[in-house]
Amino acid sequence: MIHHLRAAGVDFILDARGTAAPVVVHWGRALGDPDAAALTALADATAPAVAPSSIDRPFRVGVVPLLTDGWTGRPAVEISPSTPVLHHVGTVRDGDALVTTIALGDAHIELRHTLTPQGVLLVDRKLTNTGTDAIEVRALAALLPVPARAREVLDFTGRWAGEREPQRSRPGHGVWARDTRHGRGGHDDPFLFTVGTPGFGFRHGEVWATHVAWSGDRSVWFERGDMGLSVVGAGERLDGLVLAPGETHEAPTVVATWSDAGLDGLSSRLHPWVRSWATPRGPRPVTLNTWEAVYFDQSLERLTPLVDAAARVGAERLVLDDGWFHGRTDDRRALGDWTVDERVWPDGLGPLISRVNGDGLEFGLWVEPEMVSADSDLARAHPEWMLTPADAVSWRFQHVLDLEHPDAWQHIFDRLDALLTEYPIAALKWDHNRDLLVPHTGGQVRALYRLLDALRAAHPGVEIESCASGGARIDLGILRRVDRFWTSDTNDPLARQRIQRWTGILIPPEFLGSHVGDERAHTTGRTASLAFRMTTALFLHAGIESDISRLDDAQLAALAGWTALYRAHRALLHGGTTVRVDDADPALLQHGVVAPDRGEGLFAYVALDRFDAALPSPIVLPGLDPDRRYRVAVLDVGAPVRTIQDADPAWIVAGGTVLPGSVLAEGVLAAPLLAPGEALLIRVTAD
Numbered sequence: 001m002i003h004h005l006r007a008a009g010v011d012f013i014l015d016a017r018g019t020a021a022p023v024v025v026h027w028g029r030a031l032g033d034p035d036a037a038a039l040t041a042l043a044d045a046t047a048p049a050v051a052p053s054s055i056d057r058p059f060r061v062g063v064v065p066l067l068t069d070g071w072t073g074r075p076a077v078e079i080s081p082s083t084p085v086l087h088h089v090g091t092v093r094d095g096d097a098l099v100t101t102i103a104l105g106d107a108h109i110e111l112r113h114t115l116t117p118q119g120v121l122l123v124d125r126k127l128t129n130t131g132t133d134a135i136e137v138r139a140l141a142a143l144l145p146v147p148a149r150a151r152e153v154l155d156f157t158g159r160w161a162g163e164r165e166p167q168r169s170r171p172g173h174g175v176w177a178r179d180t181r182h183g184r185g186g187h188d189d190p191f192l193f194t195v196g197t198p199g200f201g202f203r204h205g206e207v208w209a210t211h212v213a214w215s216g217d218r219s220v221w222f223e224r225g226d227m228g229l230s231v232v233g234a235g236e237r238l239d240g241l242v243l244a245p246g247e248t249h250e251a252p253t254v255v256a257t258w259s260d261a262g263l264d265g266l267s268s269r270l271h272p273w274v275r276s277w278a279t280p281r282g283p284r285p286v287t288l289n290t291w292e293a294v295y296f297d298q299s300l301e302r303l304t305p306l307v308d309a310a311a312r313v314g315a316e317r318l319v320l321d322d323g324w325f326h327g328r329t330d331d332r333r334a335l336g337d338w339t340v341d342e343r344v345w346p347d348g349l350g351p352l353i354s355r356v357n358g359d360g361l362e363f364g365l366w367v368e369p370e371m372v373s374a375d376s377d378l379a380r381a382h383p384e385w386m387l388t389p390a391d392a393v394s395w396r397f398q399h400v401l402d403l404e405h406p407d408a409w410q411h412i413f414d415r416l417d418a419l420l421t422e423y424p425i426a427a428l429k430w431d432h433n434r435d436l437l438v439p440h441t442g443g444q445v446r447a448l449y450r451l452l453d454a455l456r457a458a459h460p461g462v463e464i465e466s467c468a469s470g471g472a473r474i475d476l477g478i479l480r481r482v483d484r485f486w487t488s489d490t491n492d493p494l495a496r497q498r499i500q501r502w503t504g505i506l507i508p509p510e511f512l513g514s515h516v517g518d519e520r521a522h523t524t525g526r527t528a529s530l531a532f533r534m535t536t537a538l539f540l541h542a543g544i545e546s547d548i549s550r551l552d553d554a555q556l557a558a559l560a561g562w563t564a565l566y567r568a569h570r571a572l573l574h575g576g577t578t579v580r581v582d583d584a585d586p587a588l589l590q591h592g593v594v595a596p597d598r599g600e601g602l603f604a605y606v607a608l609d610r611f612d613a614a615l616p617s618p619i620v621l622p623g624l625d626p627d628r629r630y631r632v633a634v635l636d637v638g639a640p641v642r643t644i645q646d647a648d649p650a651w652i653v654a655g656g657t658v659l660p661g662s663v664l665a666e667g668v669l670a671a672p673l674l675a676p677g678e679a680l681l682i683r684v685t686a687d
Helices: 036-045 262-277 300-313 350-358 377-381 406-422 442-458 493-503 530-538 553-573
Strands: 002-007 010-015 023-029 077-080 086-094 097-104 107-115 120-129 135-140 142-146 152-159 162-169 174-179 193-196 207-212 218-224 230-236 241-243 248-250 254-259 287-289 317-320 362-367 427-430 463-466 484-486 512-516 541-544 577-580 588-594 600-607 629-634 657-660 678-686
Touching: 002 036, 002 097, 002 107, 010 036, 010 097, 010 107, 023 036, 023 142, 023 254, 077 120, 120 135, 120 142, 120 241, 120 262, 135 230, 142 207, 142 254, 162 493, 193 218, 193 230, 207 218, 207 230, 207 262, 230 254, 241 248, 254 262, 262 577, 287 512, 300 317, 300 350, 300 553, 317 427, 350 362, 406 442, 442 463, 493 512, 493 530, 493 588, 512 530, 530 541, 530 553, 530 600, 530 678, 541 553, 553 600
Parallel strands: 287 317, 287 541, 317 362, 362 427, 427 463, 463 484, 484 512, 512 541
Antiparallel strands: 002 010, 010 023, 077 135, 086 097, 097 107, 107 120, 120 248, 120 254, 135 241, 142 230, 152 162, 152 193, 174 218, 193 207, 207 254, 218 230, 577 588, 588 600, 600 678, 629 657, 629 678
């Protein structure tokens, strides 16, 4: 029969008639209210003509297309030994999901297509070896058709401290593919693979996007065939997975999203869906991380002034970063030896934690459990636990611990469990500072998931932040097990504005950490004003990463005002709808967040560089109710915002203005002449 799923203006229609693989008839805009007869007519109407010099029957792309059926494109499912015989056992509806069973030789495949209430399509695959001999699985991806009008591709590349750099292309016939081989997403992770109508942007255009909810290697692609067929594919990258008789492999979920309102339309579906299952345990606390404040220079005497300054400015959590454990004097030794360094902390971490808690802050701790130093007690005692041996190429002077080894896994669990049991630790910053550089990394990722799941079960009150030398492992697979991502290792606000803009398409802001760093950024050497640093960090899970014990009273007062501002608007920032503007001037970025009832909004107008004209482009405030009037005013972030000329527009001089939402979305507000590397914070409230 023909099955129909609908949610939030999205239709998914599957033609599951007959014994051939079912065909996705439509995935996208809701198509009225078709009854059974209309669905049949629709499915029949999509059957193409027979092309010249091709197979002698209309070719339709099934959910498991085979070469023997005429599919000469990139295979979504590839098994060896291969078989030409596919049999559709059946498709049944299970709530908001369609479950399809396919027999393919000695492989039994179960596909589940689920449409969430937010209109997000989830594609799950499970393959079982039902034969008597081993089989090799080379691909078990999801394949979805997209219409011919989807011609432009947007995906991402990047590097350390420069993640989520967008790249666009308009491929011709053939495959545009991105495969990762890092054992984690990597700084160049394609992240959210989007195809759409040419020229799509944040607020316009029709787009189809996929994301592999997986923390290891992945494959994503777009293919235009010479018969006018276009598809997107996505899944875990497999290095020839061998399944013994009776074994089953469950592939990571592919998250697929359609929007006819551009990239912001994707966020308007993805953010509510993520929030439906990954709700944080409470308001996101202002977090001070010690890394760029002290690095390895740790002691109670050194950190006490920093703790007191953190309390003074209104921080709510302090995270002790790298350097606290046995023998860790620099980044070349001691990973794996997760006991407190008695030379640095002769009385353990208790005195520091007491000071932190006594000042009203929670205490967090940095760990990197998946890694091991060659110069460590663990590596010397158990070289067989190392996934990359001591004589292999190192990365940041460290190697990978084999979490698939049951004794290594248990050792790490026991050490972390002991720390979390002994000390009142509210949060772990969980780092992962290198690529694995080995084949067959799926087992390592699944062992990591088991470790995180076990620790959360044993210590349900502890939050975990996922860091991977910054943003090299940000995905919806690990978000099932963590509470926050460290978005990038750079605290340079100029770089952060771009990184945060693109990361936030997929990930809601409350799960992305952003810190106010030093005036001179440690990663780039570039200087930035305090106002720009604070405005940049405000819109995510805000924090501080600087030795603020050395600041003067005026700077501390500014930070205290900023943390109060963050707390006052935290519910809006972390519960509203993210909006962005397609700026014609590349020197500008405009973004904001609007309350679910559209009663208020907070926006940033950001000057990255010199404007491309004498006067800047006007301020655009999208996402508001077009029929309501709003009071618009500049909000003081707590520190002076620099301009290149002391002549603000009249509406700012007057202390604000009142205009309808329809007018504000058109870009009528004149902008001040911000200096490069400055941002204006704007508050909008319904009048």
